[in-house]
Amino acid sequence: MSPGAQAYLSGALDIMEKHSLLRHRVDWADVRSKAFSQARGAQKTADTYGAIGSALYALGDGHSLFWEPQEAKERLGATADDFDGLEGRSLRGGVGYVSLPGVQGSQEAYDQYVRQGRSAVAKAGAAEACG
Structure with missing residues (x-):
């Protein structure tokens, strides 16, 4: 994964962890691991969009989307x-x-x-x- 794509995905996950309605119920290590696994090989920030969407869906709050x-x-x-x-x-x-x-x-x-x-x-x- 390129450094730019990695930083972009990490930043998105940081925002989710800080602001998610159910942040205290989420296994953030698991969400991050799955997101980075899904975005493996990403070269551009756009290549991380699917992983970000999946991570938001995994929050299970019914309020978050990408x-x-x-x-x-x-x-x-x-x-x-x-x-x-x-x-x-x-x-x-x-x-x-x-x-x-x-x-x-x-x-x-x-x-x-x-x-x-x-x-x-x-x-x-x-x-x-x-x-």
């Missing part, structure tokens, strides 16, 4: 001008209503979501909502 860079860019790279369902409005009786649906994306998308969420809260409270 996207190759192009897929991640397609899924997370674009930001939305409007987040479907994000709104704020005043209801009768002095009640403010705010809907904040889930969001997934880049840091830019999260920042935009926060700005729009703050705007929705301000709009909901514009009529001096009391609840």
Whole structure:
């Protein structure tokens, strides 16, 4: 395995071990051994993607998965001008209503979501909502 591919795989496994939801239940020596075995002969970082995906699946948390860079860019790279369902409005009786649906994306998308969420809260409270 090339030094670059080895460092890439090792770094990915380090991140998994540090942040996995079930990190205290995982046999990390076994996960690492299997990942490095699967990536044996890897010359480029892309050659380790299968091993990283397998290692994430082995965590068994149902939350972890691996996207190759192009897929991640397609899924997370674009930001939305409007987040479907994000709104704020005043209801009768002095009640403010705010809907904040889930969001997934880049840091830019999260920042935009926060700005729009703050705007929705301000709009909901514009009529001096009391609840």
